[in-house]
Amino acid sequence: MLHGARLGLVLLVFLGEEMILVPRGTFTMGSDAGEPAERPVHRVTVSAFWMDRYEATNAEFAAFVAATSHVTDPERSGAGWLWDGRWREVRGADWRHPHGSDSSIEGLDRHPVVQVSWRDARAYCLWKGKRLPTEAEWERAARGDGRRTYPWGNAPPREGRRYRASYGSDDCCRADAADGYRFTAPVGSFPLGRSPFGVDDLAGNVWEWVEDWFDPAFYRRSPGVDPVNRTPGDMKVIRGGGWGNDPWGLRSTLRHANPPHFGLDMVGFRCASAPHPASPQRGEEKRGTTHRQGSEQSRV
Numbered sequence: 001m002l003h004g005a006r007l008g009l010v011l012l013v014f015l016g017e018e019m020i021l022v023p024r025g026t027f028t029m030g031s032d033a034g035e036p037a038e039r040p041v042h043r044v045t046v047s048a049f050w051m052d053r054y055e056a057t058n059a060e061f062a063a064f065v066a067a068t069s070h071v072t073d074p075e076r077s078g079a080g081w082l083w084d085g086r087w088r089e090v091r092g093a094d095w096r097h098p099h100g101s102d103s104s105i106e107g108l109d110r111h112p113v114v115q116v117s118w119r120d121a122r123a124y125c126l127w128k129g130k131r132l133p134t135e136a137e138w139e140r141a142a143r144g145d146g147r148r149t150y151p152w153g154n155a156p157p158r159e160g161r162r163y164r165a166s167y168g169s170d171d172c173c174r175a176d177a178a179d180g181y182r183f184t185a186p187v188g189s190f191p192l193g194r195s196p197f198g199v200d201d202l203a204g205n206v207w208e209w210v211e212d213w214f215d216p217a218f219y220r221r222s223p224g225v226d227p228v229n230r231t232p233g234d235m236k237v238i239r240g241g242g243w244g245n246d247p248w249g250l251r252s253t254l255r256h257a258n259p260p261h262f263g264l265d266m267v268g269f270r271c272a273s274a275p276h277p278a279s280p281q282r283g284e285e286k287r288g289t290t291h292r293q294g295s296e297q298s299r300v
């Protein structure tokens with residue numbers, strides 16, 4: 001079984017469609033040592049779900065656009081947001097020109113797509129026959145059964161020359177190429193930073209849109225099983241930090257947010273889905289299981 005799973009892993013990396021089964025479980029959500037929106041710490045049970053192992057890439061998003069003629073929010077508005085120590089709205093920034101009209105994604109096929117809004121991310125996941133993860137699913141995928149600070153544990157993202165994430169400076173908060181990449185890195189470039197279930201780049205590379213509307217007080221009233229905030233507000237939650245963040249920004253409990261029509265050059269996403277009907281839903285081994293999401297499940 002284990003041997004077969006490893007063979008499957010190799011095949012699935014080539015197909016670029018790999019998902020990880022996160023088994024049903026109870027974990028500790030939030031942090032008393034973080035920002036106010038991370039409190040109170042509370043126990044949450046999350047049903048089994050599949051999570052994309054990697055952030056959605058430029059090549060994958062290009063296939064979506066080719067098949068659907070989808071026009072992203074930044075393309076409609078003519079502008080996206082760039083991070084250079086602060087956020088600036090810049091004309092001509094979109095997913096093909098992530099840092100403005102003079103930039104391109106040439107040679108960045110396996111880098112995460114950015115300058116896609118929450119609405120664009122949701123459209124992509126639906127086309128794939130998937131959905132965005134909930135905030136609780138995202139944090140569960142990052143923390144496992146425990147209350148670790150980062151997906152890999154409590155050690156800092158850098159020890160000497162060993163990097164566990166694509167991130168920025170060790171002091172707040174700017175792009176830095178010391179980890180090998182000034183902006184995004186190809187997905188899966190930091191295997192030391194994998195989560196307990198084997199999900200890559202949850203911390204760093206790009207922030208990730210999730211399903212929930214942002215309510216800084218949600219943890220005071222959220223249910224204990226499969227919480228998700230569907231009460232509309234002004235902003236959607238993003239998780240995990242990105243290439244311009246310091247170690248504080250990479251913490252698995254940190255909750256930030258942006259308006260759902262914004263595209264930003266440090267924000268991307270990954271998809272999730274309910275357990276496949278033919279797949280085991282509980283009692284899975286701790287490290288999760290992989291499968292390929294069949295193209296027959298895709299829809300426009």
Ligand SMILES: [Ca+2]
Nearest residue numbers: 167176179181
């Ligand atoms: Ca970097």
Ligand SMILES: [Ca+2]
Nearest residue numbers: 201202204206
């Ligand atoms: Ca990420």
